[in-house]
Amino acid sequence: MLFISIAVLSGCASNSTQTNSETSSTKDGFTIVTSFYPMYVETINVAKDIPNVQVINMTEPQTGCLHDYQLKPQDLITLNSADAFVVNGAGMETFLDDVIKQDKDLKIVNASDGIDLIKDASGEDNAHVWVSISNCITQVKNIAEQLSVIDPKNAEAYQSNADAYIAKLEALKEKMHASLDMVSNRNIITFHEAFPYFAEEFNLNIVDVIERDPGTTPSPKELEDTINIVKESKVKALFAEPQYPAEAAQTIANETGAKVYSLDPGVTGTADETAYDAYLNVMESNLKSLEEALK
Structure with missing residues (x-):
């Protein structure tokens, strides 16, 4: 049965x-x-x-x-x-x-x-x-x-x-806090709702989410709204995810002058020996991306 x-x-x-x-x-x-x-x-x-x-x-x-x-x-x-x-x-x-x-x-x-x-x-x-x-x-x-x-x-x-x-x-x-706790610009826009817990931990402010449902394309109205939010809040960092296409983020960047970076939620990888350190490596990469975007 x-x-x-x-x-x-x-x-x-x-x-x-x-x-x-x-x-x-x-x-x-x-x-x-x-x-x-x-x-x-x-x-x-x-x-x-x-x-x-x-x-x-x-x-x-x-x-x-x-x-x-x-x-x-x-x-x-x-x-x-x-x-x-x-x-x-x-x-x-x-x-x-x-x-x-x-x-x-x-x-x-x-x-x-x-x-x-x-x-x-x-x-x-x-x-x-x-x-x-x-x-x-x-x-x-x-x-x-x-x-x-x-x-x-x-x-x-x-x-x-x-x-x-x-x-x-x-x-x-501890390493990530030592770097990110000193950042003055904490406003970011993420690709989808994968990062609220990450943002809460490192006191980042998610101003908007480009695609609330991953894999869905924002409507022209949603894109326009996000573009206006970016302009009004002077957000300079848009974070796409390596698992999804970044066309919407790039469109917003082109209209606002903001730059697209990558944040990885660590949901994909390999099943070989490198998997043991996969999460650690992803977070190290995220730290570098945030340092470049926010400093």
Whole structure:
């Protein structure tokens, strides 16, 4: 019945991760499945080098945010191998609600437990909590703690790995604050609503959002309104995201004299060895972009 229900719910997009083909080989170990790339990066750091523990990402590393994601039969096969399923929570994985209700044995690790959520323009919870380094640290702690309950024999290793990764995140957060706390110009315009938690952490003021729904093209009226806001507020920095085309941002820049920079929410990457430092590298790149734009 579960397979039938998923077939009805599934969309037309393809799904194949680097590790899906290895699912059947880990039945004697402990298999952790993650919902999308940010959760994958956090979880592989928590589970790093623990024997017989494997982390599989359910979606492709290049999937991006799961705003309009539709579950597919291959996802169910991957989930069927899970001893634990790590999700972002905060409304990001609503497409999984029916599956979770039907599979009572699926152990869910909610990485966003205890995080205060920001409402977006439509009044819904903004799910992009990991983009804040402080929230990312909380998520890593949650993942380690909840995995330790589900897989107690590896609890000490999960906690040790989490502590090591959190030390790197704390050092990066301190470095970013040392640079950005001194910035006088804090007004920015972002591509879509992925950065409220990041802006809150570093006391940046998001004056406007170019595309509130990623992948949608702003109407001529919306573009005109944003252009007027840029002119009135004297915003000099527009931040596009590498996952989406920047035509709208460039149009606004051409009309206002503002410059387009890049801010990466860290939702895409690779599933190889470089993934361990993917979030750290993205935030380092974001820091450089902000330094150039705001100083």
